[in-house]
Amino acid sequence: MTEIGGMNIRELAETYGTPLVAYDENMLRDKLESFTKHFRSDTIRTDVVYASKAFNCKAMISLVSEYGCCLDVVSGGELYTAWKAGFDCSKTFFHGNNKTPDEIRMALDCGVGTIVIDNVMEAQELIRQIEGTDRQIRVFLRVNPGIEAHTHQYIVTAHVDSKFGISMLDWDEIAYVTDLFEGCDNTAFEGIHAHIGSQIFDKQAYSELVKKMFAFAAKMKDELGADITSVNLGGGFAALYTSKDHPIPVDEVCDEIISACEEANSSIHNQIRRVLIEPGRSIVAEAGYNLYKVGYIKKTPNKLYAFVDGGMSDNIRPALYQAEYDAFIAGKEDEEKTATYTIAGKCCESGDILIQSIALPQVNTGDILVMKTTGAYGYSMASHYNKLALPAVVFVKDGQAREVIERESYEHLISLEK
């Protein structure tokens, strides 16, 4: 692979500098199209909500808008970016377990379409702010269905202690929140939401979730009189990081979910009229590449290090949860892999290792090391540790690159300091 989005990788690095985050724009578009094309039902309205925490910037949000998707935001900052991108805020879902009173006010001012309520106190705060005004907002309640899915496993537990949502077992709280919204003229309590994990490879986790959510919506209607007509199943769709990963193709996972929804709906008299999914990672991860320039090479008794000019400051995932990545050296794709390297960043932290062990051709100072599948939770989790400036981000399409986020300068870095 010598190109990203039809543009030579070394040329990209020379033009925009390193570290650089480069997205293949056509891959982003293909993913958005694939989800919107396959997440369809003849009997239930469907919506794909892009979880912008995976990568939130104006250019990405404009793409999301082009494909008619909705948008998940979890903070005033993500919402502000959407608003500045000209996104139709009525299609945003405002998430988060601790939306501040200011953020709730902002959501109301921006005309956020749906707020996903996490807990009792947040429900009370929303009612306090909205009651008696001329504002209207749709409300979904985040529930904890007791299903946890991560990578190849899912478990059904009675785990009630998640920081997110109200447990389905906590019926009194669900009833209390329902009463609050039913008694408020400014809120339309329409849906329930759940998100069960990340990097999920097991289709069954979703069909299990569908069954639980639809049955719970029916129970809320029967026992509490809540007219729940929407179910949001969250995100978690896996991406391919290394050859060990085998993500379920988008069409397959969508078919599985849609069939499960249609079947579950028929058993509850078609109460549900709208289902939603919230993919983040699976839309942006594989389209993103981090380009680094190799600095010094260091040999220790047991390791051969290649140091790069970024690190945990632009991709914390390896340090945070031992995430694994694949990489290659631009221009040496066809060369024999003659040595095993440890790819280390430049931060003052022993844990700043981007790849523990990878076979590569001989790596030299000045080479461009390309890490694959860095498009999700890389830039969005970036930090200024060691006062490293954030990299530039480019979208590359049909051989042309456009800078969508500028590289930070040292001036930017201290611009807020008094």
Ligand SMILES: Cc1ncc(COP(=O)(O)O)c(C=O)c1O
């Ligand atoms: C509520 C919610 N929806 C969607 C997502 C997106 O998950 P993923 O990027 O794994 O698809 C998350 C991730 O944390 C989430 O918390």
